Amino acid sequence: MDGQTLSLVLFSGTDDKLNAAAVLTAGAAAMGRKVNVFLQYWALDAFRSDRITKDHGVAPEAGSEGAAILARHGGQHWSDTFRQAKSIGEVAIHACSLSMEVLGLSMEDLDPLVDDQEGVASFFMNVDGPVTFI
Amino acid sequence: MTTANVTRSIDARGMPCPGPLMSLIGAIREGRVGDVIEVLSSDAGSRTDIPAWIQKAGHDLVEIVDEDGFARFVVRKAR
Numbered sequence A: 001m002d003g004q005t006l007s008l009v010l011f012s013g014t015d016d017k018l019n020a021a022a023v024l025t026a027g028a029a030a031m032g033r034k035v036n037v038f039l040q041y042w043a044l045d046a047f048r049s050d051r052i053t054k055d056h057g058v059a060p061e062a063g064s065e066g067a068a069i070l071a072r073h074g075g076q077h078w079s080d081t082f083r084q085a086k087s088i089g090e091v092a093i094h095a096c097s098l099s100m101e102v103l104g105l106s107m108e109d110l111d112p113l114v115d116d117q118e119g120v121a122s123f124f125m126n127v128d129g130p131v132t133f134i
Numbered sequence B: 001m002t003t004a005n006v007t008r009s010i011d012a013r014g015m016p017c018p019g020p021l022m023s024l025i026g027a028i029r030e031g032r033v034g035d036v037i038e039v040l041s042s043d044a045g046s047r048t049d050i051p052a053w054i055q056k057a058g059h060d061l062v063e064i065v066d067e068d069g070f071a072r073f074v075v076r077k078a079r
Helices: A015-030 A041-046 A060-073 A078-088 A097-103 A120-125 B019-030 B046-057
Strands: A006-010 A035-039 A091-096 A116-118 A131-133 B008-011 B036-041 B060-066 B071-076
Touching: A006 A015, A015 A035, A015 A041, A015 A060, A015 A078, A015 B019, A015 B046, A035 A120, A041 A091, A041 A097, A078 A091, A078 B019, A091 A097, A091 A120, A097 A116, A116 A120, B008 B019, B019 B036, B019 B046, B019 B071, B036 B046, B046 B060, B046 B071
Parallel strands: A006 A035, A006 A131, A035 A091, A091 A116, B008 B036
Antiparallel strands: B036 B071, B060 B071
């Protein structure tokens, strides 16, 4: 592994933002960077195993026109892109323990892409540079 | 025409970024040193991403051939 760790905090649970995060993760993993992902609130909710591939909508700025463009583009689901990223590199995906509590979730409710749950201080143990918030 | 003997060909046309690169990485991992892997990609990002990854990962970019609406990337697994 070389270069700084890509540290991503994912808050938004819409498919466009999660797809953008998955693409960044895959690119960083391909280029040999460690990736450290922290899932909060609606991003965490989107990783529930019973609904990970369901429609999570798009960000409000997409508008109806943008939503239609994204629907037409299709492409690989973001969960598959995260899975690929994990298969080629060192990618850890952590659930925020506070968000787990707020949403009433336990690890069994989450897709196996999520490695564990941890507190925010533990997340920062593995941060060695900037944190990107999506 | 590609001069090297292609061991494996991957048709990643229509896959958006970073799909073609991910497919190439998978094929390189499964292959043996000396294998020549060809990826067909219509994704514009591949044009920069595939050479960048090859350089980083230490493989050989044999050639990039422009075709109608896509490009053919020929890569030799070097290690």
